[in-house]
Amino acid sequence: MKQTMTNLKQLIRAGRGIVPAHTVIVNGNLVNVMTSEIYKADVAIYEDTIVAVGEVKDYIGEDTKVIDADNKYLVPGLIDGHxxxxxxxxxxxxxxxxxxxxxxxxxxxxxxxxxxxxxxxxxxxxxxxxxxxxxxxxxxxxxxxxxxxxxxxxxxxxxxxxxxxxxxxxxxxxxxxxxxxxxxxxxxxxxxxxxxxxxxxxxxxxxxxxxxxxxxxxxxxxxxxxxxxxxxxxxxxxxxxxxxxxxxxxxxxxxxxxxxxxxxxxxxxxxxxxxxxxxxxxxxxxxxxxxxxxxxxxxxxxxxxxxxxxxxxxxxxxxxxxxxxHLVGSISPGRIADILFVDDINTFNVEKVITNGKLVAENGRLSYELRAPKRSSVLTSQLKCKKTTKEDFEYKVDIKDGKAKVLSMNVKGPFVRKRRDVVLDVKDGIVQPDINKDVLMVSVLERFGRNGNKSLAFCSGWKLKKGAMASSAAPDDNNIIVMGADAEDMSIAVNHLIENGGGQVVVADGKVMEFLPLPVGGIASDLEPAEIARLENIINKAANELGCELPEPLMYMFFLPITAIPDYAITDVGPVDCIALDTFDPILELMEN
Structure with missing residues (x-):
């Protein structure tokens, strides 16, 4: 409740037992996180606020809803801190x-x-x-x-x-x-x-x-x-x-x-x-x-x-x-009534969930229908960037044929990228990615219509044998990131995202293998969690079929633009040395035939 003089007076009266509680939980084992104790206690709730803990029979009125905890443990609602x-x-x-x-x-x-x-x-x-x-x-x-x-x-x-x-x-x-x-x-x-x-x-x-x-x-x-x-x-x-x-x-x-x-x-x-x-x-x-x-x-x-x-x-x-x-974190008078019914504190299976004083979930599911709001154009706008061609993903250099020593960003887990120097072939002025050496092309394209930036660099660790994958969900800036062994497939992947308002896609041999649409800002979806999980598994399997052995291929990829992760990253302004906090040239040396 928004705090006003009127409802503050009502809460104080409810805490004193003058005004009946709306809900009372009885027969529970209170997990008191303030004192590290567990003991029998009942809980009285007025609107969305806990008003009494302990003996609450004086808080029960004619219309008070009584919930029997059946000796379950009463635990405060959990808080994800970041x-x-x-x-x-x-x-x-x-x-x-x-x-x-x-x-x-x-x-x-x-x-x-x-x-x-x-x-x-x-x-x-x-x-x-x-x-x-x-x-x-x-x-x-x-x-x-x-x-x-x-x-x-x-x-x-x-x-x-x-x-x-x-x-x-x-x-x-x-x-x-x-x-x-x-x-x-x-x-x-x-x-x-x-x-x-x-x-x-x-x-x-x-x-x-x-x-x-x-x-x-x-x-x-x-x-x-x-x-x-x-x-x-x-x-x-x-x-x-x-x-x-x-x-x-x-x-x-x-x-x-x-x-x-x-x-x-x-x-x-x-x-x-x-x-x-x-x-x-x-x-x-x-x-x-x-x-x-x-x-x-x-x-x-x-x-x-x-x-x-x-x-x-x-x-x-x-x-x-x-x-x-003062708002959450404990089952105490004056706190918001977020309370869990847990079977056993050793196994910690959550059976029921009360938030804001109302029972909202039982046995692993919400107990009522929750609908997403109608989305305005602010959160459903199209990706504001031009269609691409394969030439956008070809790394061109000043020699026609020869070798190029390049710095490839080598993934060592999702939050570590290390330097890997690799010699690649140059053909017709283009540095060639090499699946046998585990070197792919990676690019980030600005998608908000502000400057049209495109970057291009090299990466390792994904082990794709062919094809490409792309995502318009890519923290911290959520520009389009695309990675691949083939420039044509990279272009098809990006263009598919542009045409469909964002999402994640895997492409091979000129065709879209799988697509996970993300229509909310190009980064999220209102689909049911189980459906998103199904689509996640399908699109990750598609990346695995291209040779990637990482547990979350697209998630590992979309972390690449985060420059707070050592030692390398890539954004729309170019590949980034995260220690020097500056862009770098991935071409270390050119050797012409």
């Missing part, structure tokens, strides 16, 4: 359908992918969608857009001047994912966002993979409160010893929990109270097969974390880290 839900290819509505039945009732996000394709106008449409959803989004204003160094092209640039406005919005709970390089390079828009946050007493959320020593010290002096990205448990320990809240990430492609939880299980158990969880980027397939935050709770327990501690990591720890514990 997620780009757009990377699931699910709209907010579809994403809620997937994760709320798993017990995730809140997430912290900047919704930056929507901003990159539709600006503040599209963002406000998403805010309205969130209001109709059982899933809460605590929005952090992106420290800037685009996130890339050097700056790539997006439809809307988030600047320090924008922060002066949006940080005053009621939806804003902080500054999101402030990357270390932006701070240490003293980027004006980034520092401006931090200064504005200080004025507004908002927390600053961080992103500092592999930050240690002096670099970490300088970063922390900017006021960053927490971080979600550490590559080993020693990094976690150093950051926590220097005062940070830490989020342990377990995404669909980056499995860091097993390593990073060692900070708690092996180094210092007292660190646990300032550790929380996030998934960052997940697929519909992964959520439907494994679960969401509930899966992280189970994984932590498997690694030796006590069930109560694991539950705290998924609830109150995250709420406190983001300064939203």
């Amino acid at each position: 997620i780009h839900s757009e990377c699931s290819k699910l709209s907010i509505t579809s994403f809620a359908k997937a994760v709320v039945p798993c017990g995730t009732t809140s997430m912290i996000s900047d919704l930056d992918e929507y901003i990159s394709v539709s600006g503040l106008e599209g963002l406000n449409e998403i805010f309205e969608e969130v209001k109709a959803s059982p899933l809460k989004v605590f929005w952090g204003a992106p420290y800037k857009t685009p996130y890339t160094f050097p700056q790539s092209t997006v439809s809307y640039n988030f600047t320090k001047e924008v922060h002066e406005n949006v940080q005053k919005w009621p939806e804003c709970f902080g500054v999101w994912e402030t990357v270390r390089e932006a701070v240490t390079e003293e980027d004006e828009n980034t520092l401006g966002a931090i200064v504005e946050a200080s004025k507004n007493r908002l927390p600053v959320f961080g992103c500092a993979p592999m930050a240690r020593g002096k670099e970490l010290n300088g970063y922390l002096c900017s006021g960053v409160r927490l971080d979600h990205e550490s590559y080993d448990h020693e990094e976690v320990v150093e950051k926590m010893r220097k005062g940070m809240h830490m989020l342990i990430r377990e995404s669909s492609v980056t499995h860091f929990l097993k390593e990073n939880i060692r900070a708690v299980t092996e180094v210092n158990p007292y660190l646990a109270r300032r550790v929380s969880f996030c998934t960052d980027d997940v697929t519909a397939t992964d959520v439907l097969e494994k679960g969401h935050l509930d899966n992280l709770v189970r994984l932590a327990i498997k690694e030796g974390v006590e069930p109560m501690t694991a539950i705290q990591m998924a609830t109150i720890n995250s709420a406190e880290a983001y300064r939203i514990d």
